[in-house]
Amino acid sequence: AQKVTQAQTEISVVEKEDVTLDCVYETRDTTYYLFWYKQPPSGELVFLIRRNSFDEQNEISGRYSWNFQKSTSSFNFTITASQVVDSAVYFCALILSGGYQKVTFGTGTKLQVIP
């Protein structure tokens, strides 16, 4: 069975600080996909990124960056120069290749950015 752990339940940072959200996953499969979703206070989960298990290249998108390390089974998410609009719950998730019906979600990390 798959498992996704987000050990940080809540994080508070002051605006413009950098913050890293941790995600550790467990799976015996070698082919899988990892995701991050953002859930703002409005409630709708928004897809941020997908990474497949064969691509360990880090990715940067504006102030967001993701660090995927298979050696430590981690897929961490960093927000640089945080803003109040980044306040949300962030979910890390895993899905097996071919098993696209079922996603394993972490329990989420609530990020509060204080102005």
Add this chain to the structure above:
Amino acid sequence: DVKVTQSSRYLVKRTGEKVFLECVQDMDHENMFWYRQDPGLGLRLIYFSYDVKMKEKGDIPEGYSVSREKKERFSLILESASTNQTSMYLCASSRYYEQYFGPGTRLTVT
């Protein structure tokens, strides 16, 4: 852009009532899902469907049923609502891996 809509943002029902939650997607996705979200428990899969009239149980199907008569529409049914079904219900759809979510329905059962 993918659009997933849910029939209500907020709903209040009484114990024992039959409750219908509707979800519609406009991207011709094969897969549709119903989750419930509770504090500290994250998202838990109730049911999913990979085709019209097809359904599969998720992790917590007890007390729920679903219906998918058309590809774009996936309904969640609470046959006899109970207070422990008070929760946020999220619908999602996907073609392959990324799931796209609706805004959620916050259901309160009194």
